[in-house]
Amino acid sequence: MPAYHSSFLSDTDARVIGNFALFPLRTKTRGPAYVLPLLSPDDDEITLDPESESYDILDETLLLFRANTLFRNFEIKGPADRVLIYGILFISECLGKIKPTMTGREAEKALNNLALEHFALPGDPSFPLNALFAPARDRNEAETLRQYIGQMRQELAVRLLARIYFDSATVPSKWWLSFTKRKFMGKNL
Template sequence: MPSLYHSTLESRQKIGNISKLTFRTKFNGPIRTVEDEHLRKEDPVGADIIDEALYFFKSNIFFSSYEIKSEADRNIIYLTLYIIECLKVIGNASSRNAATQELFQLGLSKFAIPGDSAFPLNNLYSKPASSKEADEMRSYLTQLRQECGLRVLEQAWPTGDKTPSKWWCCFAKRKFLNISLAER
């Protein structure tokens, strides 16, 4: 098994078998603040789960298998797949403003969660135990998607640039784990 990049974050809270990690966010949802326990101890900057997913993205994208070592790795898998969807939007956008609007809509659009027949990773994720847990998972993932989309845009299309970075957009056609979220 190749050496992969795994999350160093841990959480006592879970939704299904996904870690309910806090992260820095500008969007409304169940996450309000970043708690110190959800940050890497060795990192003085305080990287959260989205930062980890972006940092490991270009390394992890080349693997067709991924060993899950913690529930936070499931967050990394989901975010990696979502980053690919964001890069597809950015690569097809006519302007940065158009990309911003499309990513905002992608983050809020209806999407499948574990247990739904359309969810491509049902073999890695457990179905929510109740409808309340399903609503909590959908709300958490929506906020995670919104914040992730904003951060991907900042990386792939910096403010002031006329076109997106080809070094990010080239990954839009790749498949992580040979799976696509097929959001669009």
């Protein structure tokens, strides 16, 4: 059975740096991404319809995380799949930071620190997926990519916490934490 690919592969309007697409995001975090409309009070972030104008690549990453984590191989069909790969690997890293005894507040602090810490970009010697990602052409593009990935990491951390602590603010979901030891494609960030 093949892995699930991004539904944003057909989106040709996204800006691409190297071969990493910069899609619009539904976020309050500052950064270079075009901001999609926020959800109305009637919408539920966890069960958001993919046809909604507020649905973005991060919603899709969270939706496909558990299914795609089970795969060791992933055929990349375009820049959207690279964003999906990075997002899945970041979620795996986040899950590794959350312990079963952590409250929602402690987990929020840990994931905020993880999202804001210095991270390697495609082309950097310490970036683990250089074989799959192309580097930015110049310093300006690299800085834009760093800001976008930082914005993406912060928003993913917030949305992941909303799912992990959906039922209780003090006990994380065992269904999410069961994926702590799984490694998508055998890699980590």
